[in-house]
């Protein structure tokens with residue numbers, strides 16, 4: 211999603227307001243192991259302060275994941291504020307902090323995706339107490355119990371037992 215900023219860059223305007231619906235890229239959804247995502251609505255401004263361009267925006271949207279333990283679908287409501295300083299040329303070593311303007315416009319999607327990535331929880335769970343899936347029979351332990359635990363015999367022990375009988 212390109213935000214046209216040439217008027218601000220050229221000093222014809224000091225502030226540019228914007229509001230967009232942004233579609234996250236498939237590559238990004240794959241990178242974060244998401245199943246699906248809503249459009250993200252973003253709203254913000256770019257202000258020219260002396261020679262600097264300051265970008266700030268708020269965003270919100272929903273991304274669906276699989277619970278790390280039980281694979282049930284988990285919908286995360288994500289919202290945050292982003293502030294970045296924009297530069298017209300890349301003359302900094304630590305390029306991560308800055309965004310290059312190409313022909314007076316800036317692509318907001320990678321900025322949004324970077325911030326979403328930073329805000330994702332380390333472990334995505336349907337519930338903090340999710341019991342997960344039984345590794346033996348595959349039953350979702352949130353929905354019912356199985357008897358695998360009672361019968362569980364370590365296969366190595368099983369082999370030993372056979373040796374001595």
Ligand SMILES: [Zn+2]
Nearest residue numbers: 277280336340
């Ligand atoms: Zn779960």
Ligand SMILES: [Zn+2]
Nearest residue numbers: 344347356358
């Ligand atoms: Zn089981």
